[in-house]
Amino acid sequence: MSANPKGIVRLPQVEQLLQEPILAPYIRQLSRPLVTDVVRRTLAAIRQEVSFRTDGISDETLYARLEDDCRFLLNQRHARVINATGTVVHTNLGRSPIDPELWDSVADVNTGYCNLEIKLSDGKRGQRKGIVSQLLSSLTGAEEGMVVNNNAASVYLLLNELARGKEVIVSRGEQIQIGGGFRIPDILALSGAKLVEVGTTNITTADDYINAVTENTAMVLMVHCSNFVVRGFTESPDIREVARRLPEHVILAVDQGSGLSTERFAANETPSSNYIRAGADLVCFSGDKILGGPQAGIICGRKEIVQKLEKNPLMRAFRPGRMVYSLLEELLVRKLNRESEGQGVAEKAATGQAVIQERAQQLASELGDKVRLLPSEMVVGGGTLPDEFFPSWSLELQIDKQADQILADLRAMPLPVIGVIRNDRVQLNMAAILPREIPVLTEQLRSYLSL
Structure with a gap:
């Protein structure tokens, strides 16, 4: 850059700066137009x-200013991180990771053309859900199954199609709010259904539901409490009794939330198949949290009702693409065959305490006195099993530095590490650290701790 006789610096032209080698990596990762915008804003400032x-x-x-501003933008791009928080299904960290073998097994389907909506038997147009419906029926015992983008879409779709302009009975204790401001009363109003509250925060009986039924009642909606637990003097009805006593014109729907199916590590959680056997007409749940697939909403239940939902015009907005369908197909096949790839990350972590301890001890031996190995706890997370904790192990960093600064340093690593602060010390919980991440984590920590 140059200065005029008065000493005022003339900044380089934008195009000149874009040719500088320091910006080349950012152009590759952000695109030339975005980096151009960053350069212009930096120069203007x-x-x-x-x-x-x-x-x-x-x-x-x-x-340095240009690099800082480009790096700030680059950090907003989706990137791999190491989850050392102890929350296995971490909403902020992408919820449940897909098993690598599962992902690789559907690569051909998703990198070429596929029979998404064509029948190979006669060449005519077919339905895009493949064999997912049959697999879901085998998993849950339901007559039919379908898939939408996420479980919030599941709830909205069934309310919009089956209860628009009519009454939906919901317990006061189940009018919950989950992440992102999703509230059951709000979604009912948006769908066009009318909320009828029954029971109290802690007690709702079968009589409460039955006595609230009118000719304009379309549905009883039972909602999984997701991210909280009510303790003490509580009571909830036997779903079998409610199903048996409801008039034929009232649909019994259950938002099961978590997606527990064949897993056995969550004793206090009701599997989706149990609701079907108990008489629920519809059960909806997440495809990723416990199930272990891609983020999706799954609806299972009576065939004529599911088929009615599939014909709703909103399905054009809610239907998933081939990546979700192919991943779910492969996951469900492996789950029904009881293969390890059919297990979600939550199940693997909750039932693998010995493996977690072994990895923690291995990493601690590599890092010596700069870390302290200690027993800890993990949670499933993601609005699932809010009151259940499972054993885990953590490494506590023993360095003379402010905890907040250590967390920032970990996030700035080539493969960012997301840890937590406990008792003013940074801890790395091993529960959700994947096997293939251990070598990279070891090398990054060795370098950071100057070993």
């Missing part, structure tokens, strides 16, 4: 600064 007007700016400072 510098021109407004008093220090620039009086003293100018050095090349080194300018390039």
Whole structure:
């Protein structure tokens, strides 16, 4: 850059800066137009600064500013991180990771053309759900199954199609709010259904539901409490009794939430198949949290009702693409065959305490006295099993540095590490750290701790 006789620095042209080698990696990862915008904004900000007007700016400072601003944008791009929080299904960290073998097994389907909506038997147009419906029937015992984008879409779809303009009975204790401000009363209003509250926060009986039924009642909706637990003097009805006593014109729907099916590690959670056997007409749940597949909403139940939902015009907005369908197909096949790839990350972590301890001990031996190995706990997370904790192991970093700064340093690593603070110390919980991440984590920590 150059200065005029009065000493005022003239900044380089944008195009000149874009040719600098320091920006080449950001152009590859962000695109030239985005980096161009960053450069323009940075230059505009510098021109407004008093220090620039009086003293100018050095090349080194300018390039550092440009790199900082590009890096800030790059950090907003989706990227792999190591989950060392102890929350296995972490909403902020992408919820449940897909098993690598599962992902690889559907690569051909998703990187070429596929029979998404064509029948290979006669070449005519077919339905896009493949064999997912049959697999879901085998898993849950339901007559039919279908898939939408997520479980919030499941709830909205069944309310919109089956209860628009009519009454839906919901217990006061189940009018919950989950992440992102999703509230059951709000979603009922948006769908066009009318909320009828029954029971109290802690007690709702079968009589409460039955006595609230009118000719305009379309549905009884039972909702999984997701992210909280009510303790003490509580009571909830036997779903079999409610199903038996409801008039034929009232649909019994259950938002089961978590997606527990054949897993056996959550004793206090009701599997979706149990609701079907108890008489629920519809059960909806998440495809990723416990099940272990891609994020999706799954609806299972009576065939004529599910088919009615599939014909709703909203399905054009809610239907998933081939990646979700192919991953769910492969996952369900393996789950029904009881293969390890059919297990979700929550099941693997909750039933693998010995493996977690072994990995923690191995990593601790590599890092020596810069870490302390200690027993800890993990949770499933993601609005699932809010009151259940499972054994885990953590490494506590033993370095003389502020905990907040250590967390920031970990996030700035080539493969960012997301830890937690416990008792003013940074801990890395091993529960959700995947086997293939251990070598990278070891090397990054060795370098960070200067070993």
